Structure formats: C-alpha cells, structure tokens
Amino acid sequence: xxxxxxxxxxGSRTVAIEPAEERILAQLxxxxxxxxxxxxxxxxxxxxxxxxxxxxxxAVAEEVVQETWLNVVRGLDGFEAKSSLRTWIWVILRNCxxxxxEQEQRLVPLSELAAEExxxxxxxxxxxxxxxxxxxxxxxxxxxxxWDDLPEERLLSSELQAALLEALDTLPRMQRAVITxxxxxxxxxxxxxxxxxxxxxxxxxxxxxxxxxxxxxxxRYLEEGTR
Amino acid sequence: MVxxxxxxxxxxxxxxxxxxxxxxxxxxxxxxxxxxxxSFLAQMRTTVELLGExxxxxxxxxxxxxxxxxxxxxxxxx
Numbered sequence: 490x491x492x493x494x495x496x497x498x499x500g501s502r503t504v505a506i507e508p509a510e511e512r513i514l515a516q517l518x519x520x521x522x523x524x525x526x527x528x529x530x531x532x533x534x535x536x537x538x539x540x541x542x543x544x545x546x547x548a549v550a551e552e553v554v555q556e557t558w559l560n561v562v563r564g565l566d567g568f569e570a571k572s573s574l575r576t577w578i579w580v581i582l583r584n585c586x587x588x589x590x591e592q593e594q595r596l597v598p599l600s601e602l603a604a605e606e607x608x609x610x611x612x613x614x615x616x617x618x619x620x621x622x623x624x625x626x627x628x629x630x631x632x633x634x635x636w637d638d639l640p641e642e643r644l645l646s647s648e649l650q651a652a653l654l655e656a657l658d659t660l661p662r663m664q665r666a667v668i669t670x671x672x673x674x675x676x677x678x679x680x681x682x683x684x685x686x687x688x689x690x691x692x693x694x695x696x697x698x699x700x701x702x703x704x705x706x707x708x709r710y711l712e713e714g715t716r
Numbered sequence: 717m718v719x720x721x722x723x724x725x726x727x728x729x730x731x732x733x734x735x736x737x738x739x740x741x742x743x744x745x746x747x748x749x750x751x752x753x754x755s756f757l758a759q760m761r762t763t764v765e766l767l768g769e770x771x772x773x774x775x776x777x778x779x780x781x782x783x784x785x786x787x788x789x790x791x792x793x794x
Contacts, residue, residue: 525784534773613724628721629753633751673767673768700763703763
C-alpha cells in the first residue's frame with residue numbers, strides 16, 4: 490500500500506489528494522465553518538507575503554488573498570482533487586495576483602525581479618565582520634557566539650517569532666516570497682522555481698540572502714536580550 | 717584557500733546539497749577547524765528550523781468575517 494503511494498507520487502505530477510486534505514475537503518463541503526477558518530488562518534499570512542511579490546502594496550496583497558479564498562469557496566463543488574488541495578489554492582492565488590498585477594500595469598516578470606535581486610556580491614553577512622587584508626583576510630574579525638547553550642525557551646519565545654516575522658516583512662519582495670515558500674511552507678526548491686517562474690540559481694541566491702537576514706535578526710534579538 | 721567569508725557565501729549551497737564532492741570536502745575541512753564557522757553553519761540551520769515553526773494566524777478581522785459570510789452563502793445555495 491505504502492509502495493503504491495510512493496510510486497504514484499514519483500510517477501505522476503497529478504498526485505492524488507492526501508488523506509488529511511481529503512478530510513479537510515469533506516469538512517469544507519459539509520459547510521464546517523471552523524475548518525474553513527482554520528484553513529484561512531493557517532495559509533493567509535504566507536499567501537499575503539507571496540502575493541506581495543506580484544502586487545505593489547500589502548493592502549492590495551490582502552485583497553488578492555481575499556479574492557483567492559472567495560474563488561476557493563466558489564470552486565469547492567467543482568474541485569476534482571486531481572491536485573492537492575494546497576496546490577489548488579496556491580495556483581488560484583497566483584492567478585488572482587497575476588491578474589491584479591496586470592491591472593496595476595506591473596509588467597516586469599518575476600524572473601527578472603529575481604535576477605535583479607540576486608545580482609551583486611552580497612554574501613549575507615556584512616564585510617566588516619571579516620578582516621579586510623593581511624594574513625587573516627576573509628576570516629571572521631568578530632566572533633560568532635554559538636546559540637547551542639541558550640535556554641530553549643529563548644529560541645522558542647514569541648518575541649523571537651515576532652522578530653523573525655518583522656525580518657520577513659523588511660526583505661526585498663522576491664527574497665520574501667522564496668523564503669516563505671521554502672522555509673515557512675516547506676516547499677521543495679523545484680516547486681518554488683516553477684511556481685514563481687524563477688531560475689534555480691537565482692532561487693538559491695535569494696534563499697541564501699533571506700536566510701542570512703533572518704539569522705541576523707535572531708542574532709540581534711538575542712544580543713539585545715543579554716545587554 | 718577557503719576563507720570564512722567563502723563559508724558564509726556557500727553555506728546555502730552546502731545545506732542544499734548543491735556542491736561537487738571536491739567543494740564539499742574543502743568546505744567541511746574548513747568548518748572542522750574553524751569554531752566561528754561551525755557556529756555560523758549551526759545558526760543557519762537553526763534559523764531554517766525556526767522559520768518552519770512559525771505559525772502566525774493573524775488574519776484581518778474584516779476579511780475573516782467577509783469570507784465566513786461568503787462561505788455560509790455558498791453552503792446555503794448548494
């Protein structure tokens with residue numbers, strides 16, 4: 490049984506819907522309002538962040554997310570579960586966001602925006618943290634304080650979560666979209682490249698810079714706490 | 717020679733498994749003898765884990781109300 494599932498996943502892009510999603514779908518079709526709200530709350534923050542790659546302002550991105558959910562509701566009867574529920578919802582989001590971007594006459598493709606953001610030689614840590622010249626050129630001039638001996642509750646605190654979310658908000662928009670899909674939502678790299686239409690190499694540079702910025706935000710938060 | 721700045725630049729290629737065996741070996745040789753780079757590598761991994769645990773459920777109240785109304789209407793009409 491397990492083997493059949495694995496081979497059907499590997500052999501086809503039209504993967505059958507997972508049992509957990511099947512349950513949610515049944516609840517939605519049943520009119521279960523709580524299930525609907527859980528789904529909306531679970532996905533909307535990331536959807537808003539990704540929509541912001543397409544459209545100019547947060548308020549517009551929120552409208553796009555709202556329109557997406559309305560289309561999800563209208564489409565529930567017709568949804569044939571040929572793709573996963575998650576994929577279906579995110580494709581609707583992309584369609585709504587692209588349409589809105591066209592209306593706003595934002596005609597630069599995301600692939601170009603990604604290439605632009607991935608250009609330059611920013612390695613994700615400020616050059617002044619390394620020796621500039623001499624025998625130690627390129628080596629850390631400041632230490633890197635390990636996090637392993639920190640109490641776990643500091644790393645899991647809601648303040649740290651807030652600092653991370655704030656860091657995501659301040660990222661350039663393609664970096665924000667990539668790190669949201671890769672690390673917050675856990676998508677594999679290939680799916681992210683396909684979804685956003687960006688080259689794999691650029692996806693990795695954007696992911697690197699975004700992760701480095703998130704690391705720096707955690708570092709700042711931890712340093713503030715020890716002062 | 718691999719510098720600490722090289723490690724910082726390449727850490728995502730390393731974590732994503734996008735290095736040749738030779739690049740990987742040079743990367744690991746540096747990290748093995750460089751405590752700050754070892755900390756940096758661990759921090760980048762912790763960052764990814766923490767991002768994966770973010771569970772924000774902040775939806776504008778107007779939006780939730782509006783969607784819930786639409787959901788109820790849909791249910792009533794079907």
